[in-house]
Amino acid sequence: MDRSGGRARHSGDLIASLSGRSPARNLHSDVLWELGLAIVSGTYEQGAILPSDSELLERFGVSRTVLREALKTLAAKGLIEARARIGTRVLPRNRWNLFDADVLAWFFELGPDVSFLRSLAEVRIGIEIEAAALAAERCGAEQAAELIGWVDRMAEAETPADFARHDLEFHRAVAEASGNPFMASISALVEMALTAAFTISSPVSDPEALAVTVGVHRRIAEAIRDGDPAEARLAMRDAISQGFDRAAGRMEAKDL
Amino acid sequence: MDRSGGRARHSGDLIASLSGRSPARNLHSDVLWELGLAIVSGTYEQGAILPSDSELLERFGVSRTVLREALKTLAAKGLIEARARIGTRVLPRNRWNLFDADVLAWFFELGPDVSFLRSLAEVRIGIEIEAAALAAERCGAEQAAELIGWVDRMAEAETPADFARHDLEFHRAVAEASGNPFMASISALVEMALTAAFTISSPVSDPEALAVTVGVHRRIAEAIRDGDPAEARLAMRDAISQGFDRAAGRMEAKDL
C-alpha cells in the first residue's frame, strides 16, 4: 500500500493551468482519472463490465469509500452505470457527456488525433457562430468594447500561453454577450480546442499568422459591435476553421 | 427517520419515460434530486455555502455515505465544489454543465419559462443545423433511408407521445449520420426540448400543424439524402424554430 510514491500530477495539468483551475488532488481524483482514462481509451470497451468493487479495491489500494465516490463521479458523467448483481457496465459512447471538462481532458490525454480535433471544430462552429450572431443582436456597447479589448490584448501577447488565454477570454466574452447560458457552458470545450491549437502550433511565433488570427477576431468583434449578425457568423466560422486548419496542417506535417 | 413515506417518484419521470431510461431509484438519487433542485432553483444561490455534512445528514436522515455520494455527483456535474474548512460552495452558473441530462431535468422541474425554451432552441439551432449539413455531406443511402423512415412514422403517429418519440429518433439519427460524436451527445438536450413541446402542445391534435411539422422534417431528410447541405441547414432551422414558436405561442396564450 505504497501511497507516497507515484503521485505525479497527471499531464492534464497543462490544461488546468491554462484555465487557472487547480483541481483538488486527492485519492478520489487519482482513481477517477485512472478509471476515466481506461474507459475513454477503450481498455474497458462499451458494454463491458468493470472489475468488481473488491477487485478494484485491491488494484488501487484505496478504501471502498474512495472507490465508490470515483465510480459515482464517472456515473454522473454518463460513462458507467452500476446495477446490482450485474456489476458496473461501461455505457455506450452516445450516453457519455462529451461536453464535460474531465471527459474531454481524458480524450486529450490519449493524444488527440485529427478527426477528434475536426469534430471539436465542427461543434464549435455550430455553437459559436450562433453565439456571435446573437451577441450582434443583443449586446450593449460596454460588452462590445470588452471584446475589442481582448482582441487588442491578443495582438500584444508576447508568449503563446498569454495569447491562448486572451483568445479564450474573447470566446468566453462572446458567449456571455449572447445572453444564452448554454453558450457559456461550452467554455470547457473551447478551452480544450485552444489548448490543443496552442500546444501544436501557436501563431505567436509567426508574425504573419498572428496578424491573420488577430484580424479575423477583430472582424468578429466589430461585426458584433456594429450589430451585423451575418458578418459575425461568417467571421466566427473563419476564425474557428482557420485555427483548426493550422493545427491540422501542422500535425500532418509532423506525421510525414 | 421516516424513510418509508414520501417516496413518490419525482415528476421528471415523464421525461425518463419518453426516453425509455429508467433511472435507478435509490436513496442516493433522492438526495441528489432534492439538492440539485434546490441549487438550480436558487434556494442556495451561486457562491453560497451549503449546510455542512452533519446538518444535511440530519435533514435527509441518510448515512454519510449516501450524502457524500450525492454531493460527489453534484460536483461531477459542476454545480458545487467542496473545500476543507470552507464547506461546500455552489459554483457560478457558467461552471454548471448545462448539457447534463439531470441538470436539464432540474431546470424543467421548475416550470420552464419562455426564455429558457428560447435558449434551448438557440443552441439546438446551432448544433443541429451543423449536424444536418454534415449528414448531407457524409451519410450513406441506408442512413438517409432511415431518416425518411422516421418521418413516415411521425406522420402516422396516433398519440402525442408516439409522435414525440419518433421525432426524437429522427433528430438522433441525424446526429448519428453527421459522424460527429459530439452531435450525438446532445440528445439529452433535444429530448428536453421535445418533451416540453410535446407537453405544452403536440401537433398531433391539429391535423394542419401536423402536416407542417412532418413536412419540414421531410425537407430535412430529403436534403440530406440528396446531399444538399445548404437546404438541410435551412430546413433544420425551420423545424426547430417552428417547434419553439408553437410552444411559446401556446404558453403565452395560457398566461393571458
Added chain:
DNA sequence: ACAGGCGCAATAGTATGACAATAACACCAA
C-alpha cells in the same frame, strides 16, 4: 503599533467492517 509566524479547531477526506436490497441464474415442480 505592527508584522509575521504558529497552533487551534472546523470541515471535508479516508478507512473499515457489517448488513440490506437487488436481480441473474440455476433449480425444481407442475
Added chain:
DNA sequence: TTGGTGTTATTGTCATACTATTGCGCCTGT
C-alpha cells in the same frame, strides 16, 4: 416446456473512527 422459487454474487446503505487540510485568531518579536 413452463413457471415459480430459492440461491448467491454484486451493488447499496449504515455507523463510527480517524486523518488531512486550511482559515482564523492568537501570540510573539521587533
